[in-house]
Amino acid sequence: MGNPGEINIPPIKREEEVSMKRFRCILCGYIYDPEVGDPDGGIEPGTAFEDLPEDWICPLCGAGKEDFEPEEEE
Numbered sequence: 001m002g003n004p005g006e007i008n009i010p011p012i013k014r015e016e017e018v019s020m021k022r023f024r025c026i027l028c029g030y031i032y033d034p035e036v037g038d039p040d041g042g043i044e045p046g047t048a049f050e051d052l053p054e055d056w057i058c059p060l061c062g063a064g065k066e067d068f069e070p071e072e073e074e
């Protein structure tokens with residue numbers, strides 16, 4: 001007979017995309033989307049949340065980065 005052999009393909013981890021996460025302001029619900037950036041705040045599209053300047057604030061309510069949390073997507 002012979003062993004059919006199971007092929008296990010490990011899930012591909014794209015660590016480069018991990019940082020391109022959306023973050024939500026816990027105070028007002030504003031979503032920072034790295035793909036969009038914050039044009040009004042001088043943030044170019046493609047800027048990861050982690051790469052935002054420390055003095056960046058929520059464009060809606062003025063909350064600091066510490067008031068944002070990662071938005072988990074199913």
Ligand SMILES: [Zn+2]
Pocket residue numbers: 025026027028029030058059060061062063
């Ligand atoms: Zn806010």
